[in-house]
Amino acid sequence: MIRSLKTFAVALFVASGISVASAAGLDAFGWKNRVLIVFANPGNPDAAEQRRLLVDDTKALADRDMVVLDVVSDxxxxxxxxxxxxxxxxLRNDAGVMEGSRFTVILVGKDGGIKLRxxxxxGPDQLFGLIDSMPMRANEASR
Known part of the structure; x- marks a missing residue:
């Protein structure tokens, strides 16, 4: 019985260490920012289009406590x-995006959950519409 408890305790420790390590990247933003991560191969035209769609709307990004990151190679x-x-x-580990993926956009909420893949x-209408429909955002907007 004691042996199985020791084995269980070691397994639990190892499992918890893995989950903490894999979440370290996005933990930096937890409960402070919503994060939009654009994963792309170098020179991908979809990544350039995604940047173009958002670059002019900095007020909307600021109002929603956004951070937008471009991840290309390393x-x-x-x-x-x-x-x-x-x-x-x-970021790849946290979002479950393999290196070399052609193009993937991930929205991570302040709670650390993936809200969009x-x-x-x-587009900004889809992105901001989704964020504005979230209960946490509605609570922020009512203050």
Whole structure:
């Protein structure tokens, strides 16, 4: 009995260590920001289109506490907001996006949950409409 409890305790410790390590990338934004991550191969035209769709709407991004990140190969480049000490591999692991994926957009809520996963550019109306329909956003807007 004691042996099985020790085995269970070790397994629990190992499992919890793995989940904490894999969540380190997005934890930096938890409960502060909604994060839109654009994963793409170098030179992907969909990534350029996604940036174009959002770059002019900085007021809407600020109002919704957004950070927008471009992840290409091993590079994380902030499109809007700051991304200190976040690696491309951490973000890929957290979002479940394989390296070399052609194009994927992920929206992560302030609670750390994935709210949107798309394989083509997402327009501001769709993005902001989804965010504005979230209970946490409705609560923020009513203040």
């Amino acid at each position: 590079t994380v480049k902030p499109i809007y907001g700051k991304a200190d000490a976040v690696t491309a591999q951490e 798309a394989t083509e550019p997402v």
